[in-house]
Amino acid sequence: MSLLLTSSVALMVLLAGWVDLVFAQSLNVTFMNNFLGVLDSMDLKNFTALVAQVTNGGDSSFATSLSDASSPKTLFVPNNNAFTQPGANFIGVDFLANDTQFLSSVLLYHLLDRKWTQNQLSTTSDTLLQTFLRGNNITFLENNSPQMIAGAQSSNGFQIVNQAQDTFVLQTFQYEHVTVQVINEIVGIPGPFTATIHTAGLTTLANLQAAAGYGTGLDTAIGLTVFAPFDDGFEAVREQIANTSATSLLNNHIIIGKTVRGSDFQFSQHTSQSLMNYTFNQDPMSEKFTVTLNGVTVNIVRTDFLVNNGVIHLVDGVLFNTTVPDLLAVPTPVSSTDISSPSSSSPNLASSMLSYAQPTMTNNATNGCL
Numbered sequence: 001m002s003l004l005l006t007s008s009v010a011l012m013v014l015l016a017g018w019v020d021l022v023f024a025q026s027l028n029v030t031f032m033n034n035f036l037g038v039l040d041s042m043d044l045k046n047f048t049a050l051v052a053q054v055t056n057g058g059d060s061s062f063a064t065s066l067s068d069a070s071s072p073k074t075l076f077v078p079n080n081n082a083f084t085q086p087g088a089n090f091i092g093v094d095f096l097a098n099d100t101q102f103l104s105s106v107l108l109y110h111l112l113d114r115k116w117t118q119n120q121l122s123t124t125s126d127t128l129l130q131t132f133l134r135g136n137n138i139t140f141l142e143n144n145s146p147q148m149i150a151g152a153q154s155s156n157g158f159q160i161v162n163q164a165q166d167t168f169v170l171q172t173f174q175y176e177h178v179t180v181q182v183i184n185e186i187v188g189i190p191g192p193f194t195a196t197i198h199t200a201g202l203t204t205l206a207n208l209q210a211a212a213g214y215g216t217g218l219d220t221a222i223g224l225t226v227f228a229p230f231d232d233g234f235e236a237v238r239e240q241i242a243n244t245s246a247t248s249l250l251n252n253h254i255i256i257g258k259t260v261r262g263s264d265f266q267f268s269q270h271t272s273q274s275l276m277n278y279t280f281n282q283d284p285m286s287e288k289f290t291v292t293l294n295g296v297t298v299n300i301v302r303t304d305f306l307v308n309n310g311v312i313h314l315v316d317g318v319l320f321n322t323t324v325p326d327l328l329a330v331p332t333p334v335s336s337t338d339i340s341s342p343s344s345s346s347p348n349l350a351s352s353m354l355s356y357a358q359p360t361m362t363n364n365a366t367n368g369c370l
């Protein structure tokens with residue numbers, strides 16, 4: 001119980017320093033200490049120590065959101081074993097064990113804005129769960145919109161996907177307004193686009209990005225949607241794209257400034273960076289989407305692979321028709337040495353991207369023709 005006392009005393013002391021400050025919402029210290037005490041009594045002590053470290057370090061956003069009883073919440077609580085390798089699920093993001101803002105982001109990413117019972121999690125198909133993490137200097141979605149956690153069914157039951165390690169729920173219980181889901185790993189915040197495609201082995205796309213002159217520029221977009229072809233898809237159209245500008249070709253696959261998730265495909269017009277409009281069609285039975293641009297149609301194999309500034313949809317072919325001229329950029333010819341297709345560098349992540357291939361992921365349980 002010493003951690004509980006440490007947590008309580010420290011929180012009390014901190015609160016005393018805050019009495020003159022005005023908060024839109026206030027941190028319920030009683031709730032927090034009771035709750036951390038329950039987690040401590042279940043030996044989830046690394047997690048409670050993390051909460052105390054962040055809150056006592058001066059960032060109360062997590063504790064304030066969690067303790068707000070006006071609406072139900074769900075909290076993923078990594079067990080102690082998860083803390084032996086805290087960075088295991090982070091792709092292209094260093095786990096900064098002493099950085100309060102970073103750790104606060106990690107905590108906010110584990111907190112969901114509604115009640116998700118074990119039963120709901122294990123009976124919905126692929127789902128995006130809305131977290132409390134907005135921006136916070138680590139994610140860069142437009143309109144400061146919240147980051148999602150992607151979940152899917154697996155042999156382990158409900159599993160958090162987009163993670164380097166298999167990450168799943170071990171135990172569930174309710175404490176006041178909070179549904180606690182104990183998990184086996186710390187959930188990695190989505191990483192930068194470039195690091196993610198490298199890790200996932202989308203090598204040709206990465207080379208195309210370099211050849212197009214974007215460098216890591218797509219990482220700094222506020223809002224990003226990418227239709228990401230596998231290496232095989234490029235190989236299949238190698239001759240057709242031999243003389244195509246890399247920039248024009250890449251621009252057919254990206255939307256800058258807007259995060260278009262699978263659930264948004266058909267609800268408004270989406271225009272590529274090459275200024276052409278995408279058309280989406282969904283097979284009513286398989287629920288799988290195709291996307292068409294300038295007369296070329298490819299299959300969307302996997303929607304909603306999350307990155308810190310948007311979303312990647314994996315496609316099985318290249319939207320290669322660049323006939324409409326790209327007025328936005330100076331064309332750079334693609335040479336066959338720029339676009340080569342070596343094998344994947346992280347089978348684990350690539351298989352995680354693929355093994356949950358499903359047509360739609362929505363932020364609620366209303367999934368197509370179920």
Ligand SMILES: *[C@@H]1O[C@H](CO)[C@@H](O)[C@H](O)[C@H]1NC(C)=O
Nearest residue numbers: 028029030031032034069176
């Ligand atoms: C703070 O939390 C305690 C314990 O959950 C609860 O009894 C109390 O009503 C809460 N206070 C406020 C102001 O919400």
Ligand SMILES: *[C@@H]1O[C@H](CO)[C@@H](O)[C@H](O)[C@H]1NC(C)=O
Nearest residue numbers: 045046049080083084085086
């Ligand atoms: C987890 O808790 C143990 C026991 O208190 C401690 O030795 C270890 O340093 C903690 N690990 C992390 C990453 O905080």
Ligand SMILES: *[C@@H]1O[C@H](CO)[C@@H](O)[C@H](O)[C@H]1NC(C)=O
Nearest residue numbers: 086094095096097098099100
């Ligand atoms: C965190 O800070 C402590 C004290 O300054 C230091 O000993 C430790 O090495 C730091 N840990 C990391 C992971 O940077």
Ligand SMILES: *[C@@H]1O[C@H](CO)[C@@H](O)[C@H](O)[C@H]1NC(C)=O
Nearest residue numbers: 096099100101102136137138
């Ligand atoms: C955002 O993160 C960068 C890099 O870690 C850091 O230099 C900067 O101070 C941070 N900005 C804020 C407002 O925290």
Ligand SMILES: *[C@@H]1O[C@H](CO)[C@@H](O)[C@H](O)[C@H]1NC(C)=O
Nearest residue numbers: 237238239240241242243244
């Ligand atoms: C590409 O350019 C070369 C050299 O001009 C030409 O021989 C070839 O036919 C062109 N390929 C296509 C697909 O247009």
Ligand SMILES: *[C@@H]1O[C@H](CO)[C@@H](O)[C@H](O)[C@H]1NC(C)=O
Nearest residue numbers: 269270271275276277278324
């Ligand atoms: C794309 O859609 C927008 C909005 O519907 C429309 O204004 C624009 O003309 C379309 N562009 C093309 C190239 O069809």
Ligand SMILES: *[C@@H]1O[C@H](CO)[C@@H](O)[C@H](O)[C@H]1NC(C)=O
Nearest residue numbers: 293294295296321322323324
């Ligand atoms: C490529 O686009 C042009 C202009 O929209 C169109 O005329 C042509 O038919 C398209 N080619 C293919 C193969 O779809």
Ligand SMILES: *[C@@H]1O[C@H](CO)[C@@H](O)[C@H](O)[C@H]1NC(C)=O
Nearest residue numbers: 263264267362363364365366
């Ligand atoms: C589910 O999400 C869709 C798309 O975001 C939205 O249109 C619909 O109203 C939502 N349904 C419920 C029950 O929240």
